[in-house]
Amino acid sequence: MLDKTETSQPESAPSDKDTKIDCRHIDVFYGEKQAIFDISMPIRDRSVTAFIGPSGCGKSTFLRCMNRMNDTIDGARVEGEIIMDGADINDPTVDPVLLRSRVGMVFQKPNPFPKSIFDNIAYGARIHGLASSKSDLENIVETSLVRAGLWDEVKDRLASPGTGLSGGQQQRLCIARAIAVNPEVILMDEPCSALDPIATARIEELIDELREQYCLVIVTHSMQQAARVSQNTAFFHLGKLIEMGETEMMFTNPSNQRTQDYITGRFG
Amino acid sequence: MTDAPEATPIERPSSFASEAAMKRLKRRHAAERRFRAYGLVAIGFAILALLVLVLSILTQAWSAFTRHEVVFDLTMERELIAPEGRDQPEQIASNVTGFNTLVQQDLLATFPETGRTRQLRREVFALTTRLAVLPIAHKVAEQPDLIDETVSVRAALSDDLDLYLKGGATDRRAMVAGQAGIIAANEAGLIEIEEIGDSRFAAFQSAVADLEGTDPSVLLRVDDTWFTLESINTNSLIASYLTGPAPLLGDRYETPIDALIIKTPASNRTVSDRQIAWTTMLNEQGRIKRVFNSGLFTQADSTYPELAGAAAAIVGSIFTMIVTALFAIPVGILAAVYLEEFAPKNRLTDLIEVNINNLAAVPSIVFGLLGAAVFLNLFGMPRSVPLVGGLVLGLLVLPTVIIASRAALKSVPPSIRTAALGLGASRTQAVFHHVLPLAAPGILTGAIIAMARALGETAPLLLIGMVAFVNEVPTRADQESTVLPVLIYKWFSGAERAWEPMTSAVIIILLVFLVLMNLAAVMLRRRFERRW
Numbered sequence: 047m048l049d050k051t052e053t054s055q056p057e058s059a060p061s062d063k064d065t066k067i068d069c070r071h072i073d074v075f076y077g078e079k080q081a082i083f084d085i086s087m088p089i090r091d092r093s094v095t096a097f098i099g100p101s102g103c104g105k106s107t108f109l110r111c112m113n114r115m116n117d118t119i120d121g122a123r124v125e126g127e128i129i130m131d132g133a134d135i136n137d138p139t140v141d142p143v144l145l146r147s148r149v150g151m152v153f154q155k156p157n158p159f160p161k162s163i164f165d166n167i168a169y170g171a172r173i174h175g176l177a178s179s180k181s182d183l184e185n186i187v188e189t190s191l192v193r194a195g196l197w198d199e200v201k202d203r204l205a206s207p208g209t210g211l212s213g214g215q216q217q218r219l220c221i222a223r224a225i226a227v228n229p230e231v232i233l234m235d236e237p238c239s240a241l242d243p244i245a246t247a248r249i250e251e252l253i254d255e256l257r258e259q260y261c262l263v264i265v266t267h268s269m270q271q272a273a274r275v276s277q278n279t280a281f282f283h284l285g286k287l288i289e290m291g292e293t294e295m296m297f298t299n300p301s302n303q304r305t306q307d308y309i310t311g312r313f314g
Numbered sequence: 315m316t317d318a319p320e321a322t323p324i325e326r327p328s329s330f331a332s333e334a335a336m337k338r339l340k341r342r343h344a345a346e347r348r349f350r351a352y353g354l355v356a357i358g359f360a361i362l363a364l365l366v367l368v369l370s371i372l373t374q375a376w377s378a379f380t381r382h383e384v385v386f387d388l389t390m391e392r393e394l395i396a397p398e399g400r401d402q403p404e405q406i407a408s409n410v411t412g413f414n415t416l417v418q419q420d421l422l423a424t425f426p427e428t429g430r431t432r433q434l435r436r437e438v439f440a441l442t443t444r445l446a447v448l449p450i451a452h453k454v455a456e457q458p459d460l461i462d463e464t465v466s467v468r469a470a471l472s473d474d475l476d477l478y479l480k481g482g483a484t485d486r487r488a489m490v491a492g493q494a495g496i497i498a499a500n501e502a503g504l505i506e507i508e509e510i511g512d513s514r515f516a517a518f519q520s521a522v523a524d525l526e527g528t529d530p531s532v533l534l535r536v537d538d539t540w541f542t543l544e545s546i547n548t549n550s551l552i553a554s555y556l557t558g559p560a561p562l563l564g565d566r567y568e569t570p571i572d573a574l575i576i577k578t579p580a581s582n583r584t585v586s587d588r589q590i591a592w593t594t595m596l597n598e599q600g601r602i603k604r605v606f607n608s609g610l611f612t613q614a615d616s617t618y619p620e621l622a623g624a625a626a627a628i629v630g631s632i633f634t635m636i637v638t639a640l641f642a643i644p645v646g647i648l649a650a651v652y653l654e655e656f657a658p659k660n661r662l663t664d665l666i667e668v669n670i671n672n673l674a675a676v677p678s679i680v681f682g683l684l685g686a687a688v689f690l691n692l693f694g695m696p697r698s699v700p701l702v703g704g705l706v707l708g709l710l711v712l713p714t715v716i717i718a719s720r721a722a723l724k725s726v727p728p729s730i731r732t733a734a735l736g737l738g739a740s741r742t743q744a745v746f747h748h749v750l751p752l753a754a755p756g757i758l759t760g761a762i763i764a765m766a767r768a769l770g771e772t773a774p775l776l777l778i779g780m781v782a783f784v785n786e787v788p789t790r791a792d793q794e795s796t797v798l799p800v801l802i803y804k805w806f807s808g809a810e811r812a813w814e815p816m817t818s819a820v821i822i823i824l825l826v827f828l829v830l831m832n833l834a835a836v837m838l839r840r841r842f843e844r845r846w
Contacts (some may be wrong), residue, residue, distance in 0.1 A: 118735055120659050147738030157729035159748055169747070170737040220733070227737060 066091035066231060066261040067112060072126035074107050074116065081107050084126075085287045087280060094253060094262045096272035096293065099282035100308070105265045108282070109233050112263065113149035114142040130231075147174050150224030154236040156216030158208035158223070163200050166208040166219055167191060170227035186226055194222030195252050214245025221252060232256065234264040238271065250275050269309055273297050281305045371825075375818030377480045381607040381620060382471040384442055384596060388416045389464045390454060400458040407455035413447035417469060425592055427557055437588055441596075442469040443618045470609075471602060473619040473812035474584040475593050479602070482811065484585070485577040491518040491551070494536045494567035500552065505541055505561065507534070507551040507571065518573055519546055529579040531587050535572040536561065540591040543573075557588050558595075584811070610819060614785045615796070615804075619812035622805075624820050626784045630700050630795030631769065631827065637704020637791055638711065638768045643761050645708075646715025647750075650757075653716070654723040655745045674713035681710040682774030690778060697779035698794045706774050711764035718760020722753040755839045762835035766828050772799040798824045 065088040074082035082104045089095050089112075097105035107116065114135065116122040127134045135145050147170070158166050167187040168177075177183035187204070191197040196218045200211070208219050217237055224232055234253070238246040253275045256262060266272050272279050273293060280290040281302075289302040300306045395412040398405050421428070421438050428434040446469035454460050471479070478484060492515035500506045522532060522543070532543035534553055539561050541553035551571075555561070574594075580587060596602050613623025657663045685706035689695045695702050726749045734744035750757075775781070780796050781804060788795040796804075798820060805817045 113736065115732065115736065118732070118741075143738050143740045145738075146736060151732075151736035153729065153732060153736070155729060157727075157733040159730065159733065160752065169734075169739075173737070173739050173743055173747075223733075223737065 064090045064092070066130065068127075068129040069108075069111070070127040070129065072108065072111060072124065072128065074104070074111060074125075075123040076119070077121040081285050082111075083285045086126075087287060087290055089261060089263060090278060091261045092257060092259070093277040094257050094264060094275050095278045095280065096276035097263065097265045097280050097282060098267075098269060098272050098308070099288075101267075103282040104285040105282045106235050109235055109263060109265050112231065112233055113146045113151055115146075115151065117142055147227050148229050149231040149233060150227055150229035152217070152220050152224055152232065152234045152237050155240050156213060156220050158211070158216050158219050160207060160209050162205045163191075163208045163211070163219065164204040166223050167226045170223060174227060176226075176228065190222040190226035193225055193256070194218045195248065195255075196222055212245070214241050214248055217241060217245070217249060218252065221249070221256075225256075229260070231261045231263065234262065236265050236267060239267060246271070269297070281308060283308070371818050371821050374815055375822045376815070377477075377482065378610065378815035378819035379607050380480075380604050381609070382476045382479050382602050382604055383468040384471050385601045385603060386417055386420050386467045386469065387464055388420060388450075388467050390461045391416065392461050395451075395454060396458075396461055400461055403455035403458070406458075407452050409451060410444060410447060413451050413454075414444055417442060417447060417467075424596070425557065427559070434588075437586060438592060440472055441475065441589065441592060443472055443620060445616070445618060445621055446470045468603070468605075470620040471593070473810060475589060476620055477812050478585050478590065479593065479597065479604075484583055487521070487575045487577070489518060489521065489573050489575070490514050491534060491571040491573040494569055494571045495550075496566050497536065497561045497563060499563050504544060505553050505555055505563075507536070507541075507553060508549070521575060522546060525575070525577060528577065529581075531576040531578075531580050533574040533576065533587055533591060535574070535591075536567055537569055538595065540588075542587060557591050610816075614787050615783055615801070616785060617783075619808070619810055619816055622816065624798065624801055624823055625787045627796045627798045627801040627820070628823065629787050629789075630703075630780075630784070631797040631824075633700035633788065633791040633795065634704045634707060634797055635765060635769060637701055638707045639761075639765060641705055641708035642712050642715050642764065642768075646712050646761070646764075647719050647757060649712075650716045650719030650723060651745055651750065654720050655749065656741065670713050670716055674717060677773075678710055678771055679773040679777065681706055682777030684709065685774060685778045696792065696794075698782040698784070698796070700788070700791045700793075700795050700797075702778050703775050703780050703795075703797065704791070706778060707768040707771055710771065710774060711768050714764040714767065715761055718763065719753070719757045722756025722760065723749060725756060726752045751842075755842045758838050758842065759835055762831055766831055769827060769831070770799055770824065772803055775800050776803075798827070 067089040069089070070086050072082055072085045073080060085108060097109060099105050110116045111124050111128060112130075112135075114124075116124055124136060126136070128136055130149075133140070159169065161169075164187055167190050168183050171177050171183060171186045177186055188197060188201075191200065196215060199215060200219075208216065211219060217240075221232075221237075237253075238249050241249065250271065253262060253264065257277075264272075264276065276293045278290065279293045279296040281288045281296065281300075281304075283304060289296065289300060289305045291301075296305065297309060300309060392400070394415050395409055396402065396406050397409075397412070400406075418435075418439050421441065422435070425438055428438040447467070450465070450467045450469075454465075470476075494507060496508045498506050498508060522530075533556065534541040534543055534551065535558075537559075539558035540556040542556050544552045544554055546552075574590070576583075576587075576590070585593075593602070609621065609623045611623065611628070612625050613621065614626035616622040653663065653667065685702060689702045689705060690697060730748050730752065731744050734748050735741070739747065775797060781800050782794055782796065784794050784796050786794075802817055802820050802824065805813045805820060808817075
């Protein structure tokens with residue numbers, strides 16, 4: 047992939063023309079402390095990439111590099127190149143606000159705005175000027191809710207507060223909110239960790255559907271979830287990328303001993 | 315498996331219901347009950363203190379909300395009130411002497427015996443205040459056709475007599491001394507009321523005897539003639555003439571002798587025996603009315619308590635509060651938003667934060683010095699105006715507003731910010747669309763508490779001259795004015811007794827202001843919170 051010898055990454059998924067985001071030699075520092083050590087990986091479009099690894103291994107930090115959410119943390123510093131559609135998103139000329147409209151994010155805890163369901167979805171479209179009329183906006187809200195599989199449940203109460211929904215519904219609302227801005231990439235930071243198994247299954251289904259149109263990256267603690275929803279999996283440990291490959295390969299025949307140990311539950 | 319055989323077993327109580335355990339449990343419950351009792355006592359004490367405070371102010375202030383006015387039916391003689399002609403409204407309006415002469419003539423006609431000496435005239439004229447005729451003067455100036463007509467005029471009774479009628483200032487007792495017999499002059503030039511044959515006389519005698527040595531005034535009244543008691547004999551009273559129609563000496567009277575025993579010696583009060591007699595007469599004639607003291611809310615300050623009002627201070631306080639709010643709230647909120655949401659965390663912002671906290675603890679009088687030095691001396695702004703007062707108070711409460719706003723902003727969950735930022739909102743959009751509305755109730759509460767503090771602040775305003783005597787209600791924020799707490803301070807230091815209830819009345823007005831502000835805060839909070 048690059049002419050540099052890869053010491054910390056024994057194996058990477060092949061970089062091909064389907065690559066949406068190409069991360070090259072990423073280091074992240076929080077103040078003096080280094081959280082990510084020289085990670086390079088390609089992320090494929092129209093597929094789901096799962097990040098697994100024990101707590102504190104840097105998966106979320108790495109995920110947040112991709113829409114520059116680390117910029118909002120005081121003392122956080124990102125080094126390296128993240129090439130998205132041929133341009134480095136860390137370039138000073140790139141506006142993080144614009145970038146985040148292309149790279150949406152869903153967080154661990156559902157965080158709907160304390161506003162109506164309609165306003166939650168419409169907010170992104172409003173600030174980015176995606177709708178020219180009221181009916182346009184209503185259209186966007188409906189499409190997003192339909193895609194997030196929430197429309198049937200909330201169509202009669204769009205004016206009621208988004209915080210009044212159940213946990214699983216709130217998380218789908220957040221996904222719908224992210225979709226409404228019409229992004230290319232959706233980052234999900236442990237989207238199901240606060241949900242029950244039924245709501246989790248519903249979200250996983252949704253992730254599978256969204257794969258058709260978006261590039262998805264999901265951080266998860268659940269190996270089963272990674273196995274179920276992702277096509278590619280990356281295993282992180284102590285800020286380093288240990289192994290990355292096709293999910294099936296990773297779970298059946300990992301090449302690294304530590305991956306093997308983690309997947310089989312021997313450490314972590 | 316886990317228990318190693320050689321490990322010493324942990325000693326467990328044989329049962330959770332063992333004697334020692336029950337004892338401990340009992341102690342724990344007792345401690346909890348004690349703690350609750352302490353809490354109840356503390357709350358009870360606070361409520362009691364509040365009740366005592368409110369009740370004492372209310373009882374004090376009660377009398378200040380009414381006042382006594384004397385009714386005069388005056389003929390508006392043109393020569394006196396409009397010597398320059400009817401078409402000179404300004405001269406008529408300022409002709410206090412002319413109108414006052416009418417009042418004085420009426421008093422002289424009511425109590426003809428007072429015409430004899432200058433001293434007596436002065437005493438009777440003191441029943442009303444000179445300036446009490448100002449309202450009628452203004453009325454006649456506006457309606458010149460009232461000239462030479464008879465008009466019913468009400469003039470405020472002097473504050474001392476007002477207080478007397480309200481039961482204050484003197485300790486007194488009214489009783490009947492007996493049936494009057496013959497009134498005669500004795501050889502010492504005094505009056506002797508003889509042949510008082512009545513059982514009530516004995517009671518009167520003992521009542522006077524009880525006050526032996528305290529120098530009371532004992533006023534006696536037969537018909538409309540008033541006497542002062544000099545001494546009591548077994549069957550007669552020696553008295554000196556005080557006021558009223560001259561008694562018919564040698565005649566037999568069939569009317570009772572009314573006695574008014576004023577235990578407070580004449581030297582210890584501001585109303586004379588004669589004035590008490592005249593006021594009693596006027597009151598009996600129905601010429602003294604107790605009315606609601608609307609002047610308290612419509613009039614500016616005056617050197618006479620009966621004419622003084624808090625209107626200038628109320629308006630001044632409102633102007634000052636508006637200036638303070640317009641300055642401190644936006645600046646405070648913007649500073650808090652910047653510090654909390656945008657400022658980098660470094661030494662400089664740490665220093666600023668520490669200094670803001672320190673500023674909140676600076677004594678308010680220091681801000682007054684600052685205001686005097688900067689606004690008055692450096693910028694040359696006028697003294698005693700709400701604009702400067704508001705700015706000084708704004709500086710004073712700015713740290714409070716900033717601290718409260720920052721606390722409110724801090725309490726907004728960070729997930730709201732990340733949600734907005736993750737959607738591609740700019741930081742400003744995230745703050746103004748999401749964080750600030752969520753923090754609004756908290757910010758509002760902080761701001762209102764700060765305003766309440768500013769409303770009650772006195773010391774810094776004294777230093778910028780807001781203690782000035784203001785006898786006109788201001789209409790703009792750059793006119794001389796005073797504020798409620800300063801008025802309380804001024805009136806409280808007034809010499810006359812009548813200022814006391816007036817002071818309490820202003821305290822009540824101030825408290826009403828505070829309660830209204832707090833109500834507004836609660837209502838605004840509710841409205842903001844319901845939106846979410």
